[in-house]
Amino acid sequence: MPSVLPPMITCSMRAPIECLPVELVDLIVTNFSLADYQNVRLASKQLIYLTLSSFRDRYFTRRTTTLASSSLDRLIRVSACRHLADAVLYLDVKLLNRADYENLLQISRVGIYPPPKRFARVPQVKADEISQEARLFEYMRRDEDPKIVIDKLARALRRLRHLESVRMRVNGTTVASVPSEVYDDHAFLASSFTAIVGALSKSELKIKELYTIKGTSIRATTKSANLSYRAFALPSYVSSSLTQAFCSLRTLGLSLCTDYMDSRVPGWEKSICSFIGSASALEELVLCTQLNYGLPQWRVAVIHALARSVRLRALTTLQIHGFHVTMSDMREFIRAHSSTLRKLTIRKCHMLEDTWKSLLASFQGLDLEYMRLVKLQQQSIPKHMYWMPPTGEKKNKIVLDIRGKLPTKRMDEMLADAIETLVSSVPLHEALDS
16 A cells, blocks of 8 residues: 655755754844845745744844834734744834824825824824724824723733833933923823733733833933823722832833923822832832923922832942932932942932032942943932043043952942042032033
8 A cells, every 4th residue: 555654855865044043044144134034034934933943032032112003013913922922022112203203293184194294294104004003093092091901901911921121111312301202291101101000910921021211221311201290090990000010020111201290299209109119129220310300399209109118129220310309218228228239320310408518428348249320310419420530531420330350449438539539629610500
C-alpha cells in the first residue's frame, strides 16, 4: 500500500538561509527594516519560525496606542496572539495635542478621506481612522467616566501578562517655564487618565511603572501629560481598588498642572496625595510641574500635603521639578523617608521660606548616595543658587555621588564642601545682577 505521508523535506530542498541555526538568522536580520522582515516572512513557513523571536522582540516589546476604538482594536488583536502578547513589556498611550484633534474634527466634518491638502497632516493617524480619533476627543471631554474606553483597554491588558510599564503622553512639548500652548484641555486629559487607571484596575494587571512624563528624568522637551487635580478625582469603583491595583508599582512619574483655575477648591491637593499613597511599595517617585506660571501657593500645597500625609516605606529615589517649596515641608518629607531614601534630585525649585543652604545643612547624617541640585531659586537674597569651587567657573548645578568604585569622600563630607562653596563665594552684587 503506497504511503500517504508527504516526502521529507531535506536541507537540500530548502533555501540556504532556512538551513542556518536560529542564532545566525538572528544576526542576519538584525538590521532589517519592517519591510524586509515582511518580505522574508512571506517566503516560507520555516522562515516565519526562524525569524519569529527577533521580529517579536523588535516590534512588539514596546507598543503604542491611542484611546480611539480602531487603535485599541489593534492592541486587542496583538493581545489575542500569545506569542506576541507575551513580548509586550512597555505600553505608550499617546494622546494627540489640541491642534491635532481640532484638525481631525474639521476633516471629519468635510468627510473626504484622505483629506484635501489644505488640511495639515496629523502624524501616525491613518485616513480611515480620522473620524474615530475625532469622536474620541468629543467623547472623552464630556464623559468623566469613559467606560467604553476602559472596557476595551482592560480587555487588551488582561492578556499582556508580562507588561511592566505604562506611559501616558501627548504629542508635543508640555514641560516648560511658560504656559503650554500645546495642550490646555484638562477635561480630556483627566478623562484619559481615568480610562488608563480604570483599565489597569479592571484588568487586575500588576504593573511596575506608571508615567505621565517621558521617563525617569525630566527635561524641558518632555512630552508630558500635565494633569490637573481633576484627573485624580477618580470614580469610587476605581479609587477603592487602587491599593490592590498598585501593589506591585515601583516607579511613579507624574506631571502636574497646578495653575488650573479650579485649583482653589478646598482639599484639591489631597486627591493627588491619596493617589500617590495608594502605591505603598513605591521605590521611585518623580513629580513635575511648571515653576514660573500660576500662583506659587498652589505648588506649595502639593508638597505640603505630601509631607503631611504620604509615607512610602520603600522609597529610595525622589525627584521633584518646578515646585515652590518651604524648608519645613521638604525637611519633613525627606526625614520621614531617611531610612530608605538614597537618591535625591531637586530641579528648578523655588524656596519660599528660609534658604537652600539651611535645608542642605539639615541633610547631614542622612544615608544618601546621590544628590543632584539644578537651578535652584529662593525668595531671599541672593535669589539664584550657584556653586563656585576654588578652581573652576560658577555653576548653577551640582552632583554629589559616592557610588563610584573608589569613593574618596563620604556624602557628609561632599555635602559640607557643597555648602561651603554655595553662594557665599559669589559677590553680592553679582548674585543680585543674576
